[in-house]
Amino acid sequence: MKLNGQTIVLTGASSGIGAEAAILMAKRGARLCLVARREEQLREVQQRVEAEGAYAAIYPCDLSDNNAIEACATRILAEQPQIDALVNNAAHSIRRPIEQSLDRLHDFERTVQLNYIGAVAMTLKLLPRFLEQGHGHVVNISSLSTQIPIPLFSAYLASKSALESFTRSLQAEMGHQGISTTVVYFPMVRTPMSSRTAIYKYMPMMHVKKAAGWIVEACEKRPARIARPMGKLGSVLLAAAPGPITKLPQPLFRxxxxxxxSRLKKKG
Ligand SMILES: NC(=O)c1ccc[n+]([C@@H]2O[C@H](COP(=O)([O-])OP(=O)(O)OC[C@H]3O[C@@H](n4cnc5c(N)ncnc54)[C@H](OP(=O)(O)O)[C@@H]3O)[C@@H](O)[C@H]2O)c1
Incomplete structure (x- = not known):
């Protein structure tokens, strides 16, 4: 599927992978609807898209607020005669041990509200248009760490797993009506999200431009999944032997x- 002339709604477009994906898709002639909270950053991305000769409209919206999503989607639907794809990329990550979360149920509520409910709410609002058109592609962004379980991200990973499960239901129920889906399982990517954890400063990570390329691939080729071979193997092993696969790698992560x-302490 060529992106030239396709209208793509991209959430989390003000920063990191989303902002880079907007530029890459603009280079391929896509029309972009950029969604995130920070209007100034969205305007900067809009200008970069326009400098590539492509169209971008900005839709500032707090995707953790269901009423705001309703208003934002209504505006997008009113202004865009055709919408070809939705990329649910906006998210918040929390790195905290479960033992330090005993009085922090709100961590779980907040991540689910944005990473899962926000994505589902936007999808539900755009689905009638996709059905009317006879086509629509939904890209949902997840993490390698739902394929190979790691410690310390329970709220975040649970919200991503819920989104993966919703994506499978969407594909299974509505694939025959022209709805297609992709789940993208990113490894660690160097962005403002991963940079918030100080000890990750010297961790090897995927470059943000390469990650943005995965989103382009998701919109162009529309596979069910984009993941590293290690993640695919992890999924198989986790399904076959959940006990050992959940337990055995933990000393490695520690x-x-x-x-x-210690690297951070030495190098600063
Ligand atoms: N970086 C990694 O290592 C990594 C690894 C695996 C998966 N991922 C996934 O990749 C995606 C992109 O992450 P990133 O690393 O590019 O993160 P990022 O640089 O922190 O960007 C997050 C984006 O989400 C938007 N956002 C956050 N809260 C929002 C809210 N309440 N309403 C609307 N938009 C909101 C932010 O915009 P505003 O602040 O302007 O609202 C920003 O545009 C996420 O789904 C993330 O879970 C990232």
Missing amino acids: GMDQLLA
Whole structure:
């Protein structure tokens, strides 16, 4: 599917992977609807898109507020005669041990509200248009860490797993009506999100431009899944032997955190 002339609604477009994906898609002639909270940053991305000779409209919206999503989607539907794809990329990540979350149920509520409910709400609002057109592609962004379980991200990973499950239901129920879906399982990517964790400063990560390329691939080729081979293998092993696969790698992750922390201490 060529992106030239396709209208793509992209959430989380003000920063990181979303902002880079907007530019890459603009280079391929896509028309972009950029959604996030920060209007000034969205305007900067809009200008970069326009500098590529492509169209971009901005839709500032807090995607953790269902009423705001309703208003935003209504505006997009009113202003855009055709919408070809929705990329649910906006998210918030929390790195915190479960043991330190005992009085923090709100961590789980907030991540689910944005990462899962926000994405589902936007999808439900655009689905009638997709059905009317006879086509529509939904890209949902997840993480390698739902394929190979890692510690410390329980609220975040649960919200992403819920989104994956919703995506499978959407495909299974509505695939025959022209709805297609892709789940993208990113590994660690160097962005403002991953940079919030100090010890990750010296961790090897995917470049943000490469990650943006995965979103382009999701919109162009529309596969069910984009993931690293390690993630695909992790999914198979996790399904076959959930006990050992959940338990055995944990000392490795603890060791890696210790190594990263000591590297940070040495190098600053
Ligand atoms: N970076 C990684 O290592 C990594 C790894 C695996 C998966 N991912 C996934 O990749 C996607 C992009 O992440 P990133 O690393 O590019 O993160 P990022 O740079 O922090 O960008 C997050 C985006 O989400 C938007 N956002 C956050 N809260 C929002 C809200 N309440 N309403 C509307 N928009 C909101 C932000 O815009 P505003 O602040 O302007 O609202 C921003 O545009 C996410 O789904 C993330 O879970 C990232």
